Amino acid sequence: MNEWWEKPLDSLSAEEWEQLCDGCGLCCMHKFEDEDSGEILYTDVACRLFDGNTCRCRDYAKRSELVPDCIRIRHFTAEQFAWLPKTCAYRLRFEEQPLFDWHPLLSGHADSVHAAGISMQGRCVSESEVDEDDLPLHIIDPSDG
Numbered sequence: 570m571n572e573w574w575e576k577p578l579d580s581l582s583a584e585e586w587e588q589l590c591d592g593c594g595l596c597c598m599h600k601f602e603d604e605d606s607g608e609i610l611y612t613d614v615a616c617r618l619f620d621g622n623t624c625r626c627r628d629y630a631k632r633s634e635l636v637p638d639c640i641r642i643r644h645f646t647a648e649q650f651a652w653l654p655k656t657c658a659y660r661l662r663f664e665e666q667p668l669f670d671w672h673p674l675l676s677g678h679a680d681s682v683h684a685a686g687i688s689m690q691g692r693c694v695s696e697s698e699v700d701e702d703d704l705p706l707h708i709i710d711p712s713d714g
């Protein structure tokens with residue numbers, strides 16, 4: 570029998586939807602879109618609500634109120650899923666791909682995403698510490714953790 574996370578995204582309950590997030594924190598980083606290639610370039614500059622130690626939002630319940638441009642993946646269009654990192658569980662399932670074995674749902678450990686070098690835990694700076702003009706200097710390869 571299939572696991573619940575193998576069901577289509579739009580059939581997941583609210584609780585399942587939240588559990589599908591691997592906790593990598595990549596979507597909370599500033600990013601650019603390359604005008605020529607359309608490639609999404611990630612930086613190590615985090616939203617001001619992001620906690621680089623826990624790798625979590627400091628106020629997830631009020632995130633939309635506190636950060637109006639915080640993304641809501643559940644409302645994404647097909648095109649918007651491409652903004653997410655290739656490792657993101659939502660993007661993988663949208664593309665009907667399996668989750669990686671380091672995903673906490675498969676490993677049984679919340680820390681496995683950090684141990685796999687996928688997450689932004691301990692390797693990001695807050696946007697409050699970076700001049701906007703310097704953002705391009707912070708572009709990273711998200712898989713180089």
Ligand code: SF4
Nearest residue numbers: 590591593594596657
């Ligand atoms: S990139 Fe995807 S899996 Fe990672 S924290 Fe964001 S929503 Fe969760």
Ligand code: SF4
Nearest residue numbers: 597616619626632639
């Ligand atoms: S408000 Fe929270 S969930 Fe939204 S981008 Fe910022 S840290 Fe991430």
